[in-house]
Amino acid sequence: xxxxxxxxxxxxxxxxxxxxxxxxxxxxxxxxxxxxxxxxxxxxxxxxxxxxxxxxxxxxxxxxxxxxxxxxxxxxxxxxxxxxxxxxxxxxxxxxxxxxxxxxxxxxxxxxxxxxxxxxxxxxxxxxxxxxxxxxxxxxxxxxxxxxxxxxxxxxxxxxxxxxxxxxxxxxxxxxxxxxxxxxxxxxxxxxxxxxxxxxxxxxxxxxxxxxxxxxxxxxxxxxxxxxxxxxxxxxxxxxxxxxxxxxxxxxxxxxxxxxxxxxxxxxxxxxxxxxxxxxxxxxxxxxxxxxxxxxxxxxxxxxxxxxxxxxxxxxxxxxxxxxxxxxxxxxxxxxxxxxxxxxxxxxxxxxxxxxxxxxxxxxxxxxxxxxxxxxxxxxxxxxxxxxxxxxxxxxxxxxxxxxxxxxxxxxxxxxxxxxxxxxxxxxxx
Amino acid sequence: xxxxxxxxxxxxxxxxxxxxxxxxxxxxxxxxxxxxxxxxxxxxxxxxxxxxxxxxxxxxxxxxxxxxxxxxxxxxxxxxxxxxxxxxxxxxxxxxxxxxxxxxxxxxxxxxxxxxxxxxxxxxxxxxxxxxxxxxxxxxxxxxxxxxxxxxxxxxxxxxxxxxxxxxxxxxxxxxxxxxxxxxxxxxxxxxxxxxxxxxxxxxxxxxxxxxxxxxxxxxxxxxxxxxxxxxxxxxxxxxxxxxxxxxxxxxxxxxxxxxxxxxxxxxxxxxxxxxxxxxxxxxxxxxxxxxxxxxxxxxxxxxxxxxxxxxxxxxxxxxxxxxxxxxxxxxxxxxxxxxxxxxxxxxxxxxxxxxxxxxxxxxxxxxxxxxxxxxx
Numbered sequence: 001x002x003x004x005x006x007x008x009x010x011x012x013x014x015x016x017x018x019x020x021x022x023x024x025x026x027x028x029x030x031x032x033x034x035x036x037x038x039x040x041x042x043x044x045x046x047x048x049x050x051x052x053x054x055x056x057x058x059x060x061x062x063x064x065x066x067x068x069x070x071x072x073x074x075x076x077x078x079x080x081x082x083x084x085x086x087x088x089x090x091x092x093x094x095x096x097x098x099x100x101x102x103x104x105x106x107x108x109x110x111x112x113x114x115x116x117x118x119x120x121x122x123x124x125x126x127x128x129x130x131x132x133x134x135x136x137x138x139x140x141x142x143x144x145x146x147x148x149x150x151x152x153x154x155x156x157x158x159x160x161x162x163x164x165x166x167x168x169x170x171x172x173x174x175x176x177x178x179x180x181x182x183x184x185x186x187x188x189x190x191x192x193x194x195x196x197x198x199x200x201x202x203x204x205x206x207x208x209x210x211x212x213x214x215x216x217x218x219x220x221x222x223x224x225x226x227x228x229x230x231x232x233x234x235x236x237x238x239x240x241x242x243x244x245x246x247x248x249x250x251x252x253x254x255x256x257x258x259x260x261x262x263x264x265x266x267x268x269x270x271x272x273x274x275x276x277x278x279x280x281x282x283x284x285x286x287x288x289x290x291x292x293x294x295x296x297x298x299x300x301x302x303x304x305x306x307x308x309x310x311x312x313x314x315x316x317x318x319x320x321x322x323x324x325x326x327x328x329x330x331x332x333x334x335x336x337x338x339x340x341x342x343x344x345x346x347x348x349x350x351x352x353x354x355x356x357x358x359x360x361x362x363x364x365x366x367x368x369x370x371x372x373x374x375x376x377x378x379x380x381x382x383x384x385x386x387x388x389x390x391x392x393x394x395x396x397x398x399x400x401x402x403x404x405x406x407x408x409x410x411x412x413x414x415x416x417x418x419x420x421x422x423x424x425x426x427x428x429x430x
Numbered sequence: 431x432x433x434x435x436x437x438x439x440x441x442x443x444x445x446x447x448x449x450x451x452x453x454x455x456x457x458x459x460x461x462x463x464x465x466x467x468x469x470x471x472x473x474x475x476x477x478x479x480x481x482x483x484x485x486x487x488x489x490x491x492x493x494x495x496x497x498x499x500x501x502x503x504x505x506x507x508x509x510x511x512x513x514x515x516x517x518x519x520x521x522x523x524x525x526x527x528x529x530x531x532x533x534x535x536x537x538x539x540x541x542x543x544x545x546x547x548x549x550x551x552x553x554x555x556x557x558x559x560x561x562x563x564x565x566x567x568x569x570x571x572x573x574x575x576x577x578x579x580x581x582x583x584x585x586x587x588x589x590x591x592x593x594x595x596x597x598x599x600x601x602x603x604x605x606x607x608x609x610x611x612x613x614x615x616x617x618x619x620x621x622x623x624x625x626x627x628x629x630x631x632x633x634x635x636x637x638x639x640x641x642x643x644x645x646x647x648x649x650x651x652x653x654x655x656x657x658x659x660x661x662x663x664x665x666x667x668x669x670x671x672x673x674x675x676x677x678x679x680x681x682x683x684x685x686x687x688x689x690x691x692x693x694x695x696x697x698x699x700x701x702x703x704x705x706x707x708x709x710x711x712x713x714x715x716x717x718x719x720x721x722x723x724x725x726x727x728x729x730x731x732x733x734x735x736x737x738x739x740x741x742x743x744x745x746x747x748x749x750x751x752x753x754x755x756x757x758x759x760x761x762x763x764x765x766x767x768x769x770x771x772x773x774x775x776x777x778x779x780x781x782x783x784x785x786x787x788x789x790x791x792x793x794x795x796x797x798x799x800x801x802x803x804x805x806x807x
Contacts, residue, residue, distance in 0.1 A: 137543075171576035180575030187542050187579070188571070192562060198532050199567055202539020209545060213521045214492055239532030246527070400573050403580035403635035407614050409667045409714025412721065412753065416667070 079295045082362045088130055088294055089357065089368065092122040092350050093375045095146035098155060099325075101379050102145065102162060106329045110387070111162045114191075115176045118146040120292075120324035123349035124256050125150045127297030128224055131305055137185040137223040139200035142177035143256075144189045147226060152184045159382040165389035172392045173400065193227060194234035197253070200225035201240045204251035204314075222308040223251045230261030232275045241282040241316065250308035252301075253279075255318040256291065262327040263335040279316030291319030292347040295356065322347075395424035472658065477647040479621035480510045483628040484548065486660045488518055491546065494632060495522040497533055498550030498587075507552045508588065508647055534560030534585070538567045541583040546632060551587035554603045554641060561606075568637040569612035584631045589617075589641035590684060590735045591783055597771035602736030604683065607639045608712040608745070614638045614666055615712040617683040620651040623710055626664030634666065641712075643684045669716035671723070675705035678729040678793050681720060681746055683709040686733045686784065693789035702797055712742060720746060721753045728759040729796045735783050738766035763792045 080088070099117040106115055118125065121143075129138060129150035140147040148158055153169055161168025162176055169181050178189040187203055190196040203223040210219040231237055232255055244251050255275050259266045267273055279286025285307075289300045297319060304315040322344035326333030357363040401407070405418035417423055474482075488494045495518075496511055502525040505512040515523040526533040530551065537547040551557045557564060564585055572580045591600040607615045614636055618624040624642070631638040656662055672687060673694050682690040687708045694704040705723055709716065724730050730750055732743030743764040750762060768782040 139539075169576075170574060170578070173576045174574040178574040180571070180579055182575070182578035187539070188567075189574070190567065192566060195535070195562060195567055198535020198563065199539035199542065201532070202536035202541070203543055204539075205536050206540040206543040206545050209495070209521065209540065213495075213519075236531045236535065239527070239529035240536075242527060243529065243532055243536065400575075400577040401612050402614075403572055403577070403582075406665075406667060407636055407714055409711075410716055410718045412718055414718050414722075 085357050085362045088126050089353055090371050091126040091130055091150050093372055094149055095122040097375050097379045114328055116143040116328045117325045118143055121256055121321045123294035123297050124291050124319045124321055127294045128301040131301050135221045137187050137203045139187045139196040140226045142191050144179045148179040148186050151186050153181045155378050155382040156385045160386040160389050163386040165386055166392040167389040193231040194236040197225050197237050197240045201244050204249035207250050220309045222305050224254055226254050229257040229266040233270055244314040245283040248313035251314045252304045252308055253316045256321055257318055258321050258323045276318040284314045286316045288318045291321030292349050294349050294353050398424045472653050473650040474621040474653045475648055475650050476621050476624045479624040480628055483625045487632045494546045496548045497524040497537055499526055499552050501550050530556050530559035534563040537583055538563050541581045542579050546582045548584045554587050554589040555599050555601055565610050569610050580635050581637045582635045584638045584640055586640035588644040590643055592644040596774050600772035604641055604712045605736050605741045617641045617712055619684055619687040619708050621653050622657045625657055626662055630663040630666050646685055667711050667714040669710050669719045670708045672708045673706040675703035676727055677703045678796055679705045679723040679727045680731045681707045682733040689786050690733055693786050696790050697793055717749045724750050724754050725757045728757055731763040731793050731796055733765045733784055733789055735767050738769055741766050760796045763796045765792050
């Protein structure tokens with residue numbers, strides 16, 4: 001599988017008719033394509049394209065990376081092992097069932113505020129995050145429940161956090177949009193789009209710094225930054241593409257292009273909707289992949305993460321995906337065409353993976369059903385746990401503002417306020 | 431430490447006003463040999479103080495690194511980071527492209543993982559491009575993550591007006607950053623402040639906004655032997671009484687401390703003994719010291735260069751009214767920059783910021799008033 005840095009940038013209307021495109025999932029290759037991107041564009045491979053075939057250099061050719069070529073074996077049955085398949089399946093089911101349960105709980109009033117659900121995009125989360133080590137970091141946006149779950153944060157902790165209970169992963173202080181876990185290296189959870197990208201770049205910078213300055217020779221931690229199509233128009237995104245490529249940071253920029261930012265279609269908001277092209281403009285490979293197909297995502301992820309781990313620098317991966325629900329639970333979702341929704345619903349990543357596992361005899365119906373049942377129980381248990389957990393006590397209001405609470409200053413008696421044992425019991429007036 | 435002693439003791443020799451580019455008068459006989467032993471003998475510019483503080487902290491802890499525009503090969507836009515690139519290499523003194531939002535966020539992200547970045551903004555006006563990261567991903571993170579992720583980062587750079595740099599380069603951000611919970615905001619005045627507070631800021635586990643002043647960089651102040659020690663730190667959140675007095679309390683920070691001290695000299699000739707407090711820390715604000723002082727003098731005058739509405743003086747006034755209302759003999763006087771974007775013309779600019787005469791005039795107003803209604807300044 002090749003990830004080419006030498007993507008040729010062309011105006012949108014021109015396709016790549018001469019490029020051999022190899023599809024490995026016959027079933028998902030229906031080319032019901034919209035004018036934009038084609039809903040079903042499969043993973044691009046550029047195999048040894050001779051100079052003659054290549055379009056003349058009227059366009060900018062990106063910084064040449066070695067075009068990696070790997071002959072695709074007859075791989076229909078060997079894209080992943082049984083254990084991997086079941087792991088990924090379980091993760092995707094967990095994401096789906098959890099988010100559905102969130103919707104239920106929201107409408108029952110247990111959850112409140114802004115809740116953004118991830119239904120339909122599970123392939124991206126499971127495809128990427130399941131390849132990471134515990135020390136690798138993930139930075140996300142407000143649509144972060146499933147990223148946290150995939151990275152290993154227990155479902156109980158996430159559900160309690162959403163209920164605002166003190167047993168949540170952030171003790172109820174963060175909420176739906178601010179999932180943090182130091183143990184699992186989930187660095188948030190940011191409400192502002194684009195805000196997480198520089199933070200992720202910083203985490204990648206740390207990895208490089210540790211290796212080169214602090215001489216921790218084996219530090220090869222990779223960071224993944226997840227964000228959406230709307231963010232790809234934001235200034236911070238470009239600033240970080242530049243710096244990450246400049247300093248060859250071990251980061252993968254993952255665009256979850258679900259075509260819609262609340263009610264603003266990606267096509268109405270972007271001058272050139274093909275986001276992957278922004279990678280080569282900054283000197284890194286840009287890849288477009290079908291985000292409804294977890295196996296394809298996983299393959300691309302493997303290559304991109306491998307690149308970062310080896311120190312070859314960042315990659316921009318655009319996953320074309322879709323969210324089955326509205327932008328948030330407060331969004332009536334009226335602007336999207338029902339036909340479009342139906343088309344994508346037919347490409348549900350979970351159904352696709354299930355079909356693949358069964359057809360390639362990697363798993364049986366019974367095993368998959370057992371997994372689904374297990375996940376149902378896990379999520380039910382999480383809800384029960386969250387229900388029974390206590391709300392934060394009054395004294396928690398003032399806690400954790402500072403790591404060094406002397407930051408609250410000096411009280412009227414001349415001593416530091418935090419030294420007063422009754423400090424956190426008081427009101428919020430400090 | 432010596433600074434704190436001065437606060438309590440307030441010996442006469444130590445409190446003569448700091449010179450503006452001129453050396454202060456000494457009461458002791460001057461012989462070069464003796465100068466090395468007396469505690470007030472060595473002088474250091476604020477620039478050197480900051481440079482030496484950065485140097486020592488970087489040497490002591492390999493996690494500390496500096497990032498910003500022109501900090502490396504150019505030796506720093508204001509030469510604060512001079513020599514650091516040669517000493518520590520380009521991985522630890524990182525020149526960035528012009529991307530405040532980007533590199534401030536990168537600093538925050540690396541601080542999440544335990545590094546200790548010192549992010550330089552060429553002036554704090556440019557921090558507005560990165561303010562989302564200072565506030566939303568740095569200040570609030572310890573709280574949002576319930577203590578799991580703290581952010582030991584320092585954002586530093588010159589703040590406030592310089593000389594003739596125009597409206598977009600002259601704003602003071604003390605009040606803006608001072609209102610955000612989760613941040614610590616420091617405003618050094620002298621070289622000792624600069625050294626002690628910067629070292630404390632770098633060692634602090636929380637995000638610190640360190641507001642310097644461009645016009646103070648070149649000024650020399652005496653530094654004690656303690657201040658030159660590499661483990662010298664000043665406590666965050668404690669103000670310093672630069673000059674003791676009994677008739678009126680004047681609070682100031684950064685460059686205005688120098689003006690206030692000069693004004694105090696002038697007032698002394700007119701029989702008004704002014705107590706000058708160098709705030710040193712906007713957040714947390716040392717309300718205790720301010721209130722103790724006001725209870726002693728019964729009058730308060732706050733001085734700042736920033737815009738008047740919602741400024742630091744407004745907060746101090748409210749705090750004093752809440753805690754020490756009964757002790758006030760006159761309404762609190764508030765001197766701030768004019769409520770206009772900074773003009774360019776030299777004479778207009780002079781009118782747009784507090785000058786020593788303004789401080790003197792306001793202090794006299796506070797002293798001759800006795801409870802009648804305030805006319806707007």
